[in-house]
Amino acid sequence: MDFKLNEEQQMLQDTAARLVRDAYGFEQREAYRRSELGYGADFWRQLGELGLTSVSLPEAYGGFGGGVESMLVHTELGRGLCLEPYLQSVVYAGGLIAQLGSETQKDELIGALASAELQVAVAFEEPHSHYELNAVSARAEAVNGGWRLSGRKVAVIGGHSAGLILVSARVSGAERDEQGIALFLLDPTEAGVKRRVYPTADGFKACELYLDGAFVATERVLGEPGAAFAALRYQQGRAIAAQCAEAVGAMEATCELTLDYLKTRKQFGVAIGSFQVLQHRMVDMRGELDQASSMAILAACVADQPDSAERSRALAAAKYIVTRAGRFISEQCIQLHGGIGLTDEYLGSHYAKHLVMISHQFGDDDHHLQAFSQLMDVA
Incomplete structure (x- = not known):
């Protein structure tokens, strides 16, 4: 199989790499992290102007459709430890809107996502859901002209600054039923919505979402009420593939940072990189990186395929590795x-924290190992 990038893909990667390199130095990132917004508004705007926020969106709306192109962009964002909620807004929310939305909703929202004029967060986790998308206790009650939402969502990355929040809520069934889950495009400024904003361990900003009878109009329901679970699962698979690429970018930068340190740090008058035992550990790091890179490529290749057990197995394996x-x-x-x-004060610690946080988003290694095992039994 030929893993070489074509000319268009190489140009896309170079554009993303140059933008991140020029705009995301360590001091600049720290300034973004400490700001009220929590990321770079100018950088987010530049992503839109260069067309990078359209890469994961459908080709019918000016995007690339995801796949390898999405992997290239996310790898560079991972190398720069970029704080923008790109994955949540463009990949996850954009994918859900593209899959479930009406033509009116797509025309209104996808273009705004592609140009970075709109940011959408996804609120799917609850205090006791533990990676299970069907563990939804938030409720939606039908009322005249729409729905009223009640419940609590946690770890909504980018929810503090989103213009809309996609909220999963149950319209019927028990707490862990796959049927009965609906998705609502919630305006966070509506009455009955409260957000508690906090920083995550790796520098991003998230919020807890408290819903107390928040109203959502009928035209703001995404897809058929009660039938959103399959789309949530499918689009989370695409988000996992993007996240794997982001992690690989962070790992590449971590290995380069460590190797540079071994070459410059001296002990007993020589660089510590000359010690054979440390060379062996550096080789082990590169070996792990090569495995992860291969699995990230596999994830990117299967992410946009039709839903199947084979696709799910590949994504679970990639996330685990x-x-x-x-x-x-x-x-x-x-x-x-x-x-x-x-x-x-040292960049290496920020890469470490980000990689640890990635390991707990969309399911940790134990969760995906179990999922892979169950899917093998089905095969």
Whole structure:
């Protein structure tokens, strides 16, 4: 199989890499992280102007349709530790709107997502859901002209600044039934909506969402009420593929940072990189990175295929391998750096925190190993 990029893909990767390199130095990232918004408004605008926020969206709306192109962009965003909620807004929310939305909703929203004029967050996690998309206790009650939502959502990445929040809520059935889940395009400024904003361990901003009779008009329901679970699962698979690529970018940068440190840090008058035992550990890091890169490519290749057990197995395997590799590489980075590797003033610690956080989003390694095992039984 030929893994070489074509000319168009290479240009896309170069554009993303140059933008991240020029706009996301460590000091600039820290300024973004400490700001009220939590990310770079100018950088988000530039992503839209260069067409990078349209890459994961359908070709009918000016996008690339995802796949390898999405992987290239997310790898560069991962290398830069970019704080913008690109994955949540463009890949996950954009994918759900493209899959379930009416033509009116698509015309209104996808173009705005592609140009970065609109940011949409996805609220699918609850305090006790533990990675299960069907564990939904938030409720939606039909009323005249729409629905009233009640419940609580947690870890809504980018929810503090989103113009709309896609909320999963149950219109029928028991708490863990797959049927009966609907998706609502919620205006966070509506009465009955409260957000508690907080920073995540890796520098992003998220919020908890409290719903107390928040009203959503009928035309703001995404798809058929009660039949959203399959789309949630499918689009989370696409988000997992993008996240794997983002993790690979962070791992690549971590390995480069560690190797540079081994070449410059001296002990007993020589660079510590000349010590054979440290060379072996560096080789182990690169070996894990190569495995993770291969699985990220596999995930990108299957992410936009029709839903199937084979696709789900490949994505579960990719998330498992990438998660384990990210944890290993971040731990080795800290060990090889010594005390400085844990300090907030050193870039390596921020890569480590981001890789740990990635390992717990959309399911940790144990969750995906179990999913892979169950899918093997079905095969």
